[in-house]
Amino acid sequence: MNRSVTAGRSIAVDPEFVPLGTPVWLEKAGAAPIRRLMIAQDTGAAINGAQRADIFYGTGAEAGREAGRIRDEGRMVQLLPINEALAMLDSKK
Helix, strand or coil: CCCCCCCCCEEEECCCCCCCCCEEEEEECCCCCEEEEEEEEEECCCCCCCCCCEECCCCCHHHHHHHHHCCCCEEEEECCCHHHHHHHHHHCC
């Protein structure tokens, strides 16, 4: 997106399912539960399909270790203006 990503608030997604720039409510359980609003700001080769995302934990060795430990299941809810949501439904027909 040519924008700075923010640790703990930016996620990488599959843009086929989640348009970049979309606010996403993300919930995950596990040892470090998360329930917060994030922004889809990046893509990744390993992120394929709906309901898949990588959370950006920051840069450096410690952030890499923290991110590498996360394998929790969760839930993502895209927040879209109604017209965009309806257009996405129409395009899938």
